[in-house]
Amino acid sequence: MLIFHFTVANLKMIVRDRQTLFWALAFPLVLMLTMGLMMRGAADIAGAESRLAPETEASQEGSTDFLDFLVPGMAVWGIMSYSVFGIATSLAMYRDRQVLRRMQATPLKVRTFFIGQVLASLMVAIAQGALILSAGKLVYGVNVEGNLLYLLVIMLLGNLVFLNIGFVIGSISRTPQAASGIGNAVVLPLAFFSGAFFPTGNLPQVVKSVVGYMPLAPVVDAVRGVTIEAGTLADYSTELGLIGAWIAISAALAVRLFRFE
Amino acid sequence: MNDCRSACSDVIVVERLTKRYGDLTAVDDVSFAARRGEILGIVGPNGAGKTTTLECIEGLRRPDAGRIRVLDGDAGSAEVKERIGVQLQANSYFDHLTLTETLELFGRFYKRCLSPARLLARVNLEDRARTTVRKLSGGQQQRFSIAATLVNDPEVVILDEPSTGLDPQARRDLWDLARAINADGRTILLTTHYMEEAEHLCDRVAIMDRGRVVALDSPRALVKALPDPDEVRFRLQDGVGADGLEGLPAVTSASFVDGGRVSLRSADASETLRGLIDWARRAETQLAGLEVSSATLEDVFLSLTGNPFE
Numbered sequence: 258m259l260i261f262h263f264t265v266a267n268l269k270m271i272v273r274d275r276q277t278l279f280w281a282l283a284f285p286l287v288l289m290l291t292m293g294l295m296m297r298g299a300a301d302i303a304g305a306e307s308r309l310a311p312e313t314e315a316s317q318e319g320s321t322d323f324l325d326f327l328v329p330g331m332a333v334w335g336i337m338s339y340s341v342f343g344i345a346t347s348l349a350m351y352r353d354r355q356v357l358r359r360m361q362a363t364p365l366k367v368r369t370f371f372i373g374q375v376l377a378s379l380m381v382a383i384a385q386g387a388l389i390l391s392a393g394k395l396v397y398g399v400n401v402e403g404n405l406l407y408l409l410v411i412m413l414l415g416n417l418v419f420l421n422i423g424f425v426i427g428s429i430s431r432t433p434q435a436a437s438g439i440g441n442a443v444v445l446p447l448a449f450f451s452g453a454f455f456p457t458g459n460l461p462q463v464v465k466s467v468v469g470y471m472p473l474a475p476v477v478d479a480v481r482g483v484t485i486e487a488g489t490l491a492d493y494s495t496e497l498g499l500i501g502a503w504i505a506i507s508a509a510l511a512v513r514l515f516r517f518e
Numbered sequence: 519m520n521d522c523r524s525a526c527s528d529v530i531v532v533e534r535l536t537k538r539y540g541d542l543t544a545v546d547d548v549s550f551a552a553r554r555g556e557i558l559g560i561v562g563p564n565g566a567g568k569t570t571t572l573e574c575i576e577g578l579r580r581p582d583a584g585r586i587r588v589l590d591g592d593a594g595s596a597e598v599k600e601r602i603g604v605q606l607q608a609n610s611y612f613d614h615l616t617l618t619e620t621l622e623l624f625g626r627f628y629k630r631c632l633s634p635a636r637l638l639a640r641v642n643l644e645d646r647a648r649t650t651v652r653k654l655s656g657g658q659q660q661r662f663s664i665a666a667t668l669v670n671d672p673e674v675v676i677l678d679e680p681s682t683g684l685d686p687q688a689r690r691d692l693w694d695l696a697r698a699i700n701a702d703g704r705t706i707l708l709t710t711h712y713m714e715e716a717e718h719l720c721d722r723v724a725i726m727d728r729g730r731v732v733a734l735d736s737p738r739a740l741v742k743a744l745p746d747p748d749e750v751r752f753r754l755q756d757g758v759g760a761d762g763l764e765g766l767p768a769v770t771s772a773s774f775v776d777g778g779r780v781s782l783r784s785a786d787a788s789e790t791l792r793g794l795i796d797w798a799r800r801a802e803t804q805l806a807g808l809e810v811s812s813a814t815l816e817d818v819f820l821s822l823t824g825n826p827f828e
Binding site for chain 1: 600608611619628
């Protein structure tokens, strides 16, 4: 029961911190819409050229395909950024302002605090993922083919890893600024090399195979598999297995490192 | 003042507490006890180890040596946390929850809790119930954090420098509040670096300096324990000699200060005054501008540590 009330309280705090919420939700959305516009523009030029020179293959089709590829990637990147930065910076802020110490002076268990934070952030992250995918579909007609329930499961599981990473970073950072810096150092390389924004086909084999085992790539691949190819969970059992392993590793780390003091 | 108290149980017992941070020994072999129902103040300059001592009692820091019992339980145990209320120095609450929501949430952390409306009424914040914590003024935040320490109806309330940063009026309001909480039967342990606050608010005062408790008693008794805590001053009339003043009861020294005023240092002003009045009758003179003053805790601190306070 306490977990429920603590989760609700966390949701209230997240929703009332308007500025943080706005940037967390709007930035990935605006970035997605802008990139969509650029792709369309590029497609229009390509389309015009193809009318002049009918033998070129470039067409509206090609760009739509890329948006189909890009939008799910951006959705996953969006929830990852939100989860890692949101948890890490707020934990560091709570530590800085002795909020955690104040919790420690009560009988509240670390576990309850942890779960309450995770549940509230999961809900916001799922809403954010849904927002980006829906905007992609409504504005650019991006394909969201597969079962929405599968999407939900993959995003929930993947986001658990991201939240645990947020807890780890929040636990080792002394200040919100440090949390934000470490968060960037983790999120940016992952986003670039995991195929969230562009296909990894041209990356060196070493990079590809290493990044394939990092936590972002399996989530991106599985989400894309469902949206583009209407895949089922069974089709992505390898990815789900990897995500499961990361949940275990990241949760163990988070539980080990996160303390009220 | 109340002899029962020493017979009643001690609610906090600190035995040979030591806490180090690297090379710095913040608290050095400190022992003391808080009696049920009293307001016990720990007073001392910044860095004396007051906050660290409190944090060990609250279970927020692990002592390097020594033993702390709170309400007959181990400091920091869940059972003890259920029965004590803790206020930290910082405003350590969630920015975006209202006062009522915060008190409801904190209340749920405990088995036993008081209603938010009642708590807010207690600290005169009923009309801010739906405001978020961050929108309160400094004095209001301080009062709110005290309301939050009462959320589990605690037997022991621990306040860390509750009046720091408050203006004089807000400070006096806070003293009234602390006395009212104490009158409910709650034991209060607080730290302060205002000697005046310790003197006016606390039943007993532990004076801390450089990690040690150098004295612990009621403010009166601490002052009384000085060799000559009182001073009697008056102006000698023309043609009257000062002979015999040094021999008056309880007087330790007599001297002339600022232009013809006599200053008598005394171990007990009432004894000295009795003798002084007889002396004046015999000398057939008036005691013009007679003043009696008593030493303060600052004098006690100076005499115990050899350093002026702050």
